[in-house]
Amino acid sequence: MSQFYPLKVSSIERTTRDAVVVAFEVPNDLTEKFLFRPGQYLNVRTQVNGEELRRSYSICAAPHDNLLRVAVKRVADGAFSSWANAHLEVGSTLDVMPPDGSFTVDFDPENQRGYAAFAVGSGITPILSLVKTALDTEPNSTFTLFYANRASSSIMFREEIEDLKNRYMNRFSVVYIMSRELQDIDLFNGRLDAEKVDQLLSVWLPPEKIDYAFVCGPHDMTEQVVSTLKAKGLTKDQIKYELFGAPKGPRTTASGAAPRQAPGAEDCQLTIIQDGFTRDITIKKNHLSLVDAAMEQGIELPYSCKGGVCSTCRCKVVEGEVDMDANFALEDYEVNMGFVLSCQSFPVTDKVVIDFDQET
Structure with missing residues (x-):
């Protein structure tokens, strides 16, 4: 299981009025642990006013950088x-987990592919890593980026994107879509929704x-874009998506039904396998998520x-059965193999055994 490591902030650059790019200094003995694939993210932890805060942020560099x-x-x-x-400074230390995530594909110099990306706002961060890797690794592939923002002033990494466009003029094209700034071509005005994607394609x-x-x-944008791509003939395997923020709503089970109340005792014997150790605790059925109940x-x-957006708690x-509420991170094959998101899973049987050490 991944653990947090203290990493020093080596630089902070402002990319827009309300966004900063934070780089970390990785010690030599942690270099291998922090190798990443394009499109992956980091879990970051810190204390602010006595409160522990954890967030997931996508890596916005390519591995070859x-x-x-x-x-x-x-x-x-x-x-x-x-x-x-407002307050993070160069030299500060943040707790960081090694890279995680499956928002990627395998890149190979022999590939001759056409890639497309649809990003809104800060959704550009993992996309930038994918764009740079594809262009650098696959000389026979092309990449088209559709990047939506409110206005040109809110475009993150604009200079870097323009530099890539100039460097790979025949293989990389960018379409900026603005919802609050009028552009000459009407197609490039408005929101990146199902209708806009249909027009672009x-x-x-x-x-x-x-x-x-x-x-x-x-979520809403991602759902509409993915649905339109499928309607246009792309298969599920051809579409990779990642959500920035989950939709808000009441708790439901993975099937959309009300949470089950399992028959028998109200208690559940939970066995946790983690880092090679086994721990047994007694928790209530259908009361708290596995993460909260253990905590x-x-x-x-x-x-x-x-x-249910990242997969840190996978x-x-x-043994046993749980109800998983939201799932925006696991693929169908992972769920079929028995993997769940423990922050979204509630025990419904008398005994449940969960293993954080199994990868497959």
Whole structure:
């Protein structure tokens, strides 16, 4: 299981008025632990005014950059993002977990592919890593980026994106879409929704030229873009998406039904396998998530977002049954193998055994 390591902040650069790029200094003895694939993220932890804050931030560098950095965009009522934008300093130390995430594909110099990406706002951060890797690794591949923002002043990494466009003029194209700033071409005005994507794929980039599509942004936007891509003929395996923030709503089970109340005793005997150790605790059925129930008894399980968006809390149910509420991180094959998000899973049987050490 991944653990936190203290990393020193080596640089902080402001990319827009409300976003900073934070780079970390990785000690030599941790170099291998912090190797990453394009599109992955870091879990970051700190203490602010006596409160522990954890957040997941996508790595916005390519592996060949030999640089570990994330971008933190200030969000409304965002405790971590507001603190980082206003108070984080070079030389500060943050607790960071090694890279995680599956928002990526395998890149190979022999590939000849057409990639497309659809990003909104800070959704550009993992996309930038994917763009840079594809262009550097696959000389016969092309990449088209559709990047939506309110206005040009809110475009993150604009200079870096323009530099890539100039360097790879024949293989990389960028379409900026603005919702609050008028552009000459009407197609590039408005929001990146289902109608806009349908127009873009009809006029700008034929879907048959897309081998893989990457989508990153808010839930509603991501859902609409993915649905439109599928309607245009792309298969599920051709579409990779990552959510920035989960939709808000009442708790439901994975099937959308009300939580089950299992027959028999109200208590559940929970066995936790973690880092080679086994611990047994007694918790209530269908009361708290596995993460919260364990924490209530002084056992810290891995977690970050607590919204079913990242996969930091991923574990395998090897005995018993749980109800998993939201799942925006696990693939169908992982769920079929018994993997769940422990921050979204509630025990419903008398005994449940979960294993954080199993990868497959």
